[in-house]
Amino acid sequence: QKEVEQDPGPLSVPEGAIVSLNCTYSNSAFQYFMWYRQYSRKGPELLMYTYSSGNKEDGRFTAQVDKSSKYISLFIRDSQPSDSATYLCAMSDTRGKLQFGAGTQVVVTP
């Protein structure tokens, strides 16, 4: 069993819809939680990060962490075609070595 599980999708939504992405994990030592966005033929770029449990909002993006359930989520409001990408969750313990999920491909159709 992988330490970080993420549904690969693809997840197809119409423009303007809310995109809901999530990851589950098994290592209770994870403290730092991140979401990376990867466009086709590009490297991943950091989108959101949270420390421990709670919510964080940045524009149309909201990241949630529920450590009791070992579950993290990313919500994208008012989705745009430019949000079409692969979204990878990543997490680390205090030693800092990142574990990535497999990535969910998101397609936003006009």
Added chain:
Amino acid sequence: DTAVSQTPKYLVTQMGNDKSIKCEQNLGHDTMYWYKQDSKKFLKIMFSYNNKELIINETVPNRFSPKSPDKAHLNLHINSLELGDSAVYFCASSQVADSSYNSPLHFGNGTRLTVT
């Protein structure tokens, strides 16, 4: 002004050959990494160097040898290439070795290696 640049972008070669991929970062970061992304998009760390010193060496065949001539460069040499080595290889850097949110990873755009 690419922050993390790697060359070549594409690499097609035959089994048994030896090849190198080069990476340079102009962010002034101390730590550099090589990641491998397979066909299912799973991103896995291979090596990490902090100020030219190897600090992470995951379970990678010894046909893969990283070299860091200075902290701005990290190259990857692969001997005796095999079909299973086909993947996208990403170079990344971070300010310090703690690759958590306060020192996020900056990735290059990848080298697409195809072994035939």
